[in-house]
Amino acid sequence: MLKSILLFFLFFPLLLISQNEKLSVEKLQQDLFVFKEIREKANSGIYKYRTKPQIDSIYSWAFSQIKQPKTLLDFYKIILKITDFEGSLHNDTTLPDDFQTKYSSGNVFFPYPVKLIENKLVINFQNSEIPLGSQILSINKIETYKLLKDFEKYYTTDGYNITGKSIGIGSSFAKYFEMEYGPQNKFTIEYFLPNKTKKLKKTIAAVSNEIRKQNFKNRHSLSLDSLQYSRAKNKYSFRIISKNTALLSVHTFVIGRNAKDKEHLVYKKYLDSCFDYLSKNNEIKNLIVDVRNNGGGTDPNDIVTFSYLAQKPYRENAFAYVNFQEIPFAEYLVYEETELQKKQEEKKDFEDELKEEFPKQEKGKYIQDEKFNQLLQPDKNNFKGQVYLLISPRIASAGSLFASLVTGNTNAIVIGEETMGGYFGHNGHTPIEYELPNTKIKTQFSIVNLEQDVPKKTNQIFGRGIIPDHEVKQTFEDFMQNRDIQMEYTLKLIE
Structure with missing residues (x-):
């Protein structure tokens, strides 16, 4: 398998070359x-x-x-x-991996976590300099709307979606600022106090990366969004929240590597027990499925989970293809192995897998064989009551595939905010990575272009994320009080 690396905005690479070279x-x-x-x-x-x-x-x-x-x-x-x-x-x-830490060393970072609330950039940290909830108007004379536009390129999303970019802004604002405008010794901020319209100005000192990270860990919104920026210890849970309503939360699909993995089998057994209980308890008519923190994971966790909600046979994909069977520009590939012979074996294994899964060429595309995309059946204990699906801009990849299947193929009422992952499809499954010859910049992308097995719906737009039936966003007051307004809304809807 070719090397797969984590997103740079989560683990920023070390810098070794002078920034002025x-x-x-x-x-x-x-x-x-x-x-x-x-x-x-x-x-x-x-x-x-x-x-x-x-x-x-x-x-x-x-x-x-x-x-x-x-x-x-x-x-x-x-x-x-x-x-x-x-x-x-x-x-x-x-x-490149060997690019100098010197660029990011010292006290050069914006100190406070921020968050986008009602399209406004607000301070997300209790401090003595600029109060929590203050709206940032500009930093070092750069207006907020320009900052946000300049930062969009650092966090990729499906199609034309921009809601998902708020995840990058929330986690990596200080890093983006340093990358875009260079290291800073201080920051002059123009801002409004919470619920005020008088413009104030304050200059604050830059901090080290260690202090920046510590402040982020202590951000005001931690109790609500902790799972959006770190892996959950409890990846999934199930509980009865009233005499007629249950809640299934699945925070990630990183639950084992494949269908034979022990962790996946434990998850499957857990789902079996939950839905067996629901099938025998006639009083529970409502099931809330919360995947707001789910940034994706591996097959078949997403598909297995959907089998308990499906009401008719389904497939993972309606259609899937790749552009090649033999890797183009192999001289620029990034390999897991270092020895030449092992690199050649790694390349051959990868290509053999492609030829098996995508054997037939049609109009320049290699089409996925049906045995890798079989017609699947709903689980015998599938839930037949009313499903409420909670979504957010964090949902991506396998998370958005699952949410798309639920949105398109069940009676689910979808509540929350547009996802960053597309409704109709995405490129996924198989990553490949190249390194450019001179700059040593690495570029990775997924090579399988897939259309998800979902119907056209009037409220779902090509190139956008999954659009909720009920758009429910956190207001400024909700943010200040750390209210889970989407869950509250859902419970009221059930009542």
Whole structure:
């Protein structure tokens, strides 16, 4: 299996080269050309949301930006814009591993966690300098709307979705600021106090990365959003919350690596016991399924979970394909192995798997064999009452596939906010990673272009996340009181 790395905004790479060192136009153009060729040949999702003229246009823009030597960071930002423009949350472009820590060392970070509430950027930390809940208007004379627009490229989402970018803003605002505008010694902030309209100004000192991380761990909203930014110790739970209502929470689908994994089998047994109980208890007419923290995971956890809610036969995908059986531009691949012979074996194993799962070529696409996408049946203890599905911008990948199947193929009432993962499909399943020859920037994407087995619905829009039936967002007052307004709304709806 080719190397799969974690998203750079969660684990920022070490920096070893001077930020002021510039690379030649020739080297940058070569890397940009290689990047373009790789994505056109290997990335089956390159034209999923953008037309060929649109993709050609952004590359024309990118080449126009490197008429003169540039620093690695400046070139990296150009590559990030292209990566984000394609529209896949599985796209991941990272700086080279050996790029210098010097860039991020010392007291250079914005000190306080922030959060987007009602399209306003507010302080999400109790402190003595700028009160909790204060609305940020500008930082170092850069207005908030520009900050947020500049930061969008650092966190990829499916299609044209921007709600999911709030997850990146919430977790990595200080890192984005440093990347975009350089290290800062201090920050001059213009802001409104909570529920006030008088503009105030204050200059605060920058802090180290260690203090930044500690402040984030102590953010005001921790009690509600802790599972959105870290792995849950209890990945799933089930409880009866009233005489007629039960709650199933599944915070992740990282529950074992495959169908034979012990952790997955334990999860399957747990679901069996929960839904066996529900099938025997006629009083429980309502089931709340909370996947608001679910950023994805592995098969078949998502599909198995859906089997307990399905009312008719279903498939994981309506259609899936890849662009190749033999890996293009293999000389730029990133391997798990280091020895040449083992690299060759790794490449061959990968290609053999592709040929088995995607054996038939049609119109330049290698189509998934039906044995890898069989017609599945609802579980014998499937729930037949009313389902309430809670969703949020955090939901992605396998999480959004599950939520799409529930939204499209059951009677579920969907409550919350638009997901970052698409309703109709995404690129996923199989990641591949390349390294550019001169800058050593790495780029990873998933190669399987899939359409999810969901019907067209009037409120679901191509290129967007799953749209809830009842949009329920946290207000400023809800934020200050840490109220779970979506759960409260659902319980009132049931009553």
